[in-house]
Every structure is written in structure tokens, then in C-alpha cells.
Amino acid sequence: MVNIKLDVFEGPFDLLLALLEKNKLDVTDIQISIIADQYIDVLNADFDMEIASEFLVMASWLLHLKSKKILPKEEKDEDEEITEEELVRRLTLYKKYRDATPEITEKYDYWSRSYYKMPEALQYPKLYQPADIDIDDIVSVYRDVNERYKLRHNDNRENMERILKVEKVSIKDKMKQVVSNVLRKAKTCFSEMFSAAKNSRAEIVTGFLALLELERRKRVRVRQTENFGEILVLPGEDIENDDYGFTDDSGLNGDFTDE
Amino acid sequence: MNEHVDGSVLYTRNEAAAEALLFASGGVITPENICLVLKVTKNEALDVMSRLSARYKARRGGIILREVGEGWQLSSDPEYYDDMAAYFQESASGALSRAAMETLTVIAYNQPVTRAGIEMVRGVNSDGIISKLAERGLIEERGHADSPGRPTLYGTTELFLKSIGIKDISELPDISSQSEAEAASSPEQAL
Numbered sequence: 001m002v003n004i005k006l007d008v009f010e011g012p013f014d015l016l017l018a019l020l021e022k023n024k025l026d027v028t029d030i031q032i033s034i035i036a037d038q039y040i041d042v043l044n045a046d047f048d049m050e051i052a053s054e055f056l057v058m059a060s061w062l063l064h065l066k067s068k069k070i071l072p073k074e075e076k077d078e079d080e081e082i083t084e085e086e087l088v089r090r091l092t093l094y095k096k097y098r099d100a101t102p103e104i105t106e107k108y109d110y111w112s113r114s115y116y117k118m119p120e121a122l123q124y125p126k127l128y129q130p131a132d133i134d135i136d137d138i139v140s141v142y143r144d145v146n147e148r149y150k151l152r153h154n155d156n157r158e159n160m161e162r163i164l165k166v167e168k169v170s171i172k173d174k175m176k177q178v179v180s181n182v183l184r185k186a187k188t189c190f191s192e193m194f195s196a197a198k199n200s201r202a203e204i205v206t207g208f209l210a211l212l213e214l215e216r217r218k219r220v221r222v223r224q225t226e227n228f229g230e231i232l233v234l235p236g237e238d239i240e241n242d243d244y245g246f247t248d249d250s251g252l253n254g255d256f257t258d259e
Numbered sequence: 260m261n262e263h264v265d266g267s268v269l270y271t272r273n274e275a276a277a278e279a280l281l282f283a284s285g286g287v288i289t290p291e292n293i294c295l296v297l298k299v300t301k302n303e304a305l306d307v308m309s310r311l312s313a314r315y316k317a318r319r320g321g322i323i324l325r326e327v328g329e330g331w332q333l334s335s336d337p338e339y340y341d342d343m344a345a346y347f348q349e350s351a352s353g354a355l356s357r358a359a360m361e362t363l364t365v366i367a368y369n370q371p372v373t374r375a376g377i378e379m380v381r382g383v384n385s386d387g388i389i390s391k392l393a394e395r396g397l398i399e400e401r402g403h404a405d406s407p408g409r410p411t412l413y414g415t416t417e418l419f420l421k422s423i424g425i426k427d428i429s430e431l432p433d434i435s436s437q438s439e440a441e442a443a444s445s446p447e448q449a450l
Binding site for chain 2 (some may be wrong): 102
């Protein structure tokens with residue numbers, strides 16, 4: 001009778017290796033009949049319904065191998081998966097890692113006693129270069145934003161008037177207005193003619209469309225040096241042409257209202 | 260890495276800057292990081308770190324400089340763990356069960372490996388242990404195997420390397436021919 005507590009073993013391979021070592025047997029020379037009996041003894045002595053099913057599977061595996069030894073040789077067994085060679089192969093494989101575990105454990109027990117600092121929450125590596133801007137750019141952007149903010153929030157009286165007086169803005173009117181401005185000054189800019197301070201949104205939009213239409217008709221030339229920069233308006237080669245009519249397919253016949 | 264450094268000789272500017280970087284970062288510093296900070300070539304960076312490592316070994320202080328993967332990191336010397344235990348409530352890591360260590364060993368030598376692969380070697384279901392090891396950051400998912408069902412593959416983490424004091428898995432103890440060697444000497448292990 002082998003007196004071994006089952007719960008110290010990690011699994012059936014672990015228990016089998018222990019039995020082999022106790023019997024001074026090599027992994028490659030399993031005495032199936034002896035080992036199978038001892039294995040069953042251990043299971044019987046310490047039987048528990050909670051026992052891992054793997055232990056029971058191994059017990060049936062061992063009994064099968066033992067019965068094959070006792071019974072007269074049959075013709076080729078169909079269940080080729082369960083052979084002594086396979087058991088030896090699996091045991092040898094398991095033994096390799098079981099035997100490596102103590103050294104890894106020793107290293108772990110020592111080196112896991114080291115403390116590390118948590119990495120700092122620094123932004124690295126540096127991913128961007130500062131943009132090429134100077135103090136004047138910042139001041140001008142600030143003024144611009146401030147201006148727009150004031151217009152949007154402080155001028156309610158005028159807004160009310162605009163809402164009450166539904167205005168009607170036509171592209172034709174705006175085209176005339178732009179041309180007269182250009183003729184008067186030879187060189188003007190869009191913000192002088194249309195700005196949020198003086199004009200409604202509909203007027204500004206229509207004014208811009210008028211400007212594009214005039215440019216297309218070569219009555220004015222439009223220049224802008226940078227995005228969102230000032231739009232310069234200069235006389236075009238056909239500035240004197242007096243035709244403000246639209247052909248049907250221009251799509252620009254409609255009037256824009258600010259309701 | 261065993262270059263002789265006279266402890267009485269002052270640090271060079273680059274050695275001192277590299278040490279400052281190690282402290283400031285707290286994490287693993289790679290040769291590339293050193294190149295960027297010191298504006299030196301990779302060989303010069305390796306040279307600086309080799310001298311700094313030698314200094315740390317020679318001075319035998321409470322902070323050690325460890326090789327982790329391709330880089331380096333500062334940590335406290337494990338020798339002084341017990342001294343600090345009086346100060347800290349929780350341990351740096353805590354011991355693992357034999358089953359957990361065995362599973363960790365199987366994964367370390369066979370990575371990347373599936374749950375089924377681990378179970379095949381150990382002979383027992385290891386799902387619970389695998390989850391626990393992943394929770395502790397010692398192993399991590401490494402994509403999926405091409406086999407049916409595309410099972411998850413597991414491998415060990417940088418924390419695992421640090422926890423057993425090696426810089427990469429090539430430094431794991433050699434076990435390739437251990438089974439034959441042990442079989443020959445036939446050790447009698449007490450049960």
C-alpha cells in the first residue's frame with residue numbers, strides 16, 4: 001500500500017512520475033502492472049468526488065494498458081491513441097517542464113522581490129514641432145475672435161430689427177454693388193463691402209456669390225494670398241459690360257432671403 | 260558588460276545624463292532612447308550604458324540597473340526586500356502556487372502556446388491558472404493560432420522576464436537534454 005496524499009499532485013502525470021520515482025523506475029521503462037495498481041490504490045485511499053476528472057481518465061488509461069498486457073495478444077487494437085509509447089512520450093514531455101519549474105520558481109522568488117517605479121506619465125517621444133507663429137499672429141487671431149464674439153452676442157437690438165424687417169437680397173443687386181465699388185475705388189476688398197458688422201448673413205453670402213459670378217464673367221479679378229485672408233477685388237477686363245442678366249442654366253436666378 | 264570602472268572616477272556627462280533619463284522615465288529605456296537624448300550613435304549609447312551598468316554593479320547600492328529586453332531599467336535590489344517589508348503593507352508580487360509556476364514554465368518554454376497545448380503538456384485543465392497568470396501580468400494574449408476555432412495564443416510578458424531576473428527568453432535555463440541527463444543519473448526524489 002502506497003501512502004500518498006493525492007492533493008499534493010498537480011495532475012495524473014505528476015502522480016505517475018512520483019510513483020515511478022518511488023519504485024526507482026525509469027520513465028521509459030514503466031512497469032504498467034505495478035504502476036497501475038499503485039495508482040489505483042492512491043485514488044482509492046484518498047477518493048474524493050471533487051477529484052479532478054483527469055486523474056480518473058488516467059486510471060482508465062492505465063487499466064486498459066494493464067489488461068492488454070495480461071490478455072493474449074489481439075489483432076491490432078483500433079484504439080491506437082492509448083499506447084504505452086504515447087504514455088511514455090507524454091510523461092517525458094511533462095517531466096521536462098516539471099523538473100524545470102523549481103529553478104524558475106527559485107528565480108521568481110528572488111527577483112520578484114524587486115520594486116520598480118511606475119513609468120512617469122511624460123509625453124514621449126516628442127511627436128510635434130511647435131508651429132511657426134509669432135506674437136502678432138496670436139494678437140490678430142485674438143482680436144478676430146473677440147470681434148466675432150461681440151457681434152454674435154452683444155448686438156441683439158440690431159438682430160431684432162433684422163428679424164422684424166425681412167430683407168430680400170438678390171445676386172443682381174450685389175453684383176451691381178460690387179461693380180460700383182470697384183469702379184469707385186479701383187481696388188477694394190471684400191470685407192470693406194460686406195462684413196458681419198454691417199450686413200446680414202444672407203447679404204454676405206449673396207455678396208460672395210455675386211463676387212464669384214463677376215469673376216467668372218471677367219468683370220472683376222479676385223485675389224487672396226492665404227486661407228481666410230483678405231479677398232482683394234480688382235477691375236477685370238470686362239468691368240464696363242453692363243449686362244447683369246442671367247441665362248436660365250446659371251441657377252442663380254433666385255433671391256436669397258434672411259427669414 | 261563587465262567593463263572595469265573605477266568608482267572614484269567621476270561620471271562622464273553622458274553617463275550622468277543616461278542615469279537621469281532612467282530615473283525620470285521610470286520605465287525601460289532602450290538604446291534608441293539613449294541615442295535621442297545624448298545625440299550619440301547606437302554603439303556609443305551601448306558603450307555609455309555598459310559603463311553605467313558596471314558602475315552600478317561596482318557600487319553595490321540599494322538601486323540596481325537591470326537589463327530588460329533590449330533596454331535597461333532601475334529597480335530596488337531584491338536583497339533589501341525584507342527591510343522594506345516593514346514599510347510596505349503589500350508585497351511586490353506575492354508567491355505563486357506550484358501549479359501556477361509549472362504552468363508559467365510550460366508557457367515560457369513553449370510560447371506562443373494555446374490553452375489546449377498547455378493542458379496537453381500538464382495533463383490537467385489549466386484555464387483558471389492561465390486567467391490568474393494573465394491577471395497578474397505575467398502572461399498575455401499573443402494573437403490566435405491558425406488551427407480550427409482560432410484558439411488564443413499565450414506568451415510571457417516583460418514583467419515575467421523581470422520577475423525571474425532575465426533579460427529575454429533566450430536566457431531561460433536550458434532544458435533541451437535535461438530529461439536524458441536526469442534519467443541517466445536517476446535522482447531519488449522523496450515523496
